[in-house]
Amino acid sequence: MASTATPTTTRLATFDRYGPPEVLTVTTAPVPRPGPGEVLVRVRAVSVNGGELALRAGRLRPFSGYRFPKRIGIDLAGEVVEPGNSRFAAGDFVWGLLGRTMGSAAEYVAVPARRLDHVPAGLDAVRAAALPVGTTAITALRDVAALAPGERLLVRGASGGVGYVAVQLGKAMGAHVTGLAGADNLDLVTELGADEAIDYRGPADLGRFDVVLDTVGSALPSFRRVLTPSGRMVAIAFDLDHPLRSLGFIAAHAPRRRRWVRFFSGNPTTPLLAELGRWVRSGALRPQVDRVFPLADIAGAHRALERGGVRGKIVVELP
Structure with missing residues (x-):
């Protein structure tokens, strides 16, 4: 369940130059303040995606530019902390994606409510994080x-x-x-x-x-x-x-x-996440987790995906 008191700082993964997985570090920043239409989520797990590897390595420079530090992470599973005026309540277990930005590999993230939905019953955070993409x-x-x-x-x-x-x-x-x-x-x-x-x-x-x-x-x-x-x-x-x-x-x-x-590049909102949930509840889709890494070893998670041969998703857990 969500904490009764939200801390003032959050751990998050960033990098301040392009390069190999070792450029990734875990640092701290103030917990974001959700804006209009946003929900504050305590993230419990994220997956690692190929686009993040390309971004970190500098292979997307024409699109990503040279402003640093940059954040990492596309999807997430976690609990709502501050629901704002959304349909969610504090403590709701949700999954979602940030859209065309990155930064979900953090303990606390402000996410547009239109990019979240409830996680189907029976999934924990690690398995839920293996599905949103x-x-x-x-x-x-x-x-x-x-x-x-x-x-x-x-x-x-x-x-x-x-x-x-x-x-x-x-x-x-x-x-x-x-x-x-x-x-x-x-x-x-x-x-x-x-x-x-x-x-x-x-x-x-x-x-x-x-x-x-x-x-x-x-x-x-x-x-x-x-x-x-x-x-x-x-x-x-x-x-x-x-x-x-x-x-x-x-x-x-x-x-x-x-x-x-x-x-085609995905840019999902709540209706698509709801459909994903229906496929899961019907038994047609099941998560496949290859390995789980802690946030402190997000560089190891990137190395594992770069080596190839992955069976499903590499997941980073933030307990």
Whole structure:
């Protein structure tokens, strides 16, 4: 439950220069004062996402600039401390995302109420934190790709943070799901419900697919070639080693009526989080936590994700 007295300072993860995981430090700052429409949340857990690694390493400099220190963290699970005029009450267990900003890796965070929802019963903070970015998979498959029952879905990066949700969601939507992952993670992809689990370094001929969900970003032309004539490809990442080439390819194929490729970046609000909760309560989605790190070792959490081979989500706990 929420504390009876809110402290004046909060621990949080920041970095004051671009670089390897070691640039991350845990420092203190005043507890934020929620503004209009915001809720103060005592964060209990966050997950680590690929975009945060790219930001910290300086691979997004054209977008992120050179103003420091920078904060880290996209999603969260925790308890409402100050609900303001929202529909929440103090002590409510909530999950959510900050949208297109970062900073959830902190003990206390002011979050727009429209980016929060109640956590389904039965989930603790660590498992709840492994799911909010799954809203990206919901929108990508349902709204962007319009995945239909009986269609063939290929999930690239099927054991990763968005991919593991996409595999489960694709099955729940009635698709035939093929998941690409590393050899060590094929058992997990099968357990998640994939009809086929294939080593991404394996056979060149994968067959043809109605929908490709790409969470990796590289070699996009090769994966467009596996689309059926009416196929659709949704990329949630682009090639950071060749960003102009990657984004140019997406832009060139986005307007096509057939075999199109479109880029999607999640920006969820409460209705989408509520839908995520309904999928969880129905039993169609379950969290998959790879490892848990304390906030003091957030650099270790980043190193673990960078090494690859992750089975689901890396979670940082703030008890």
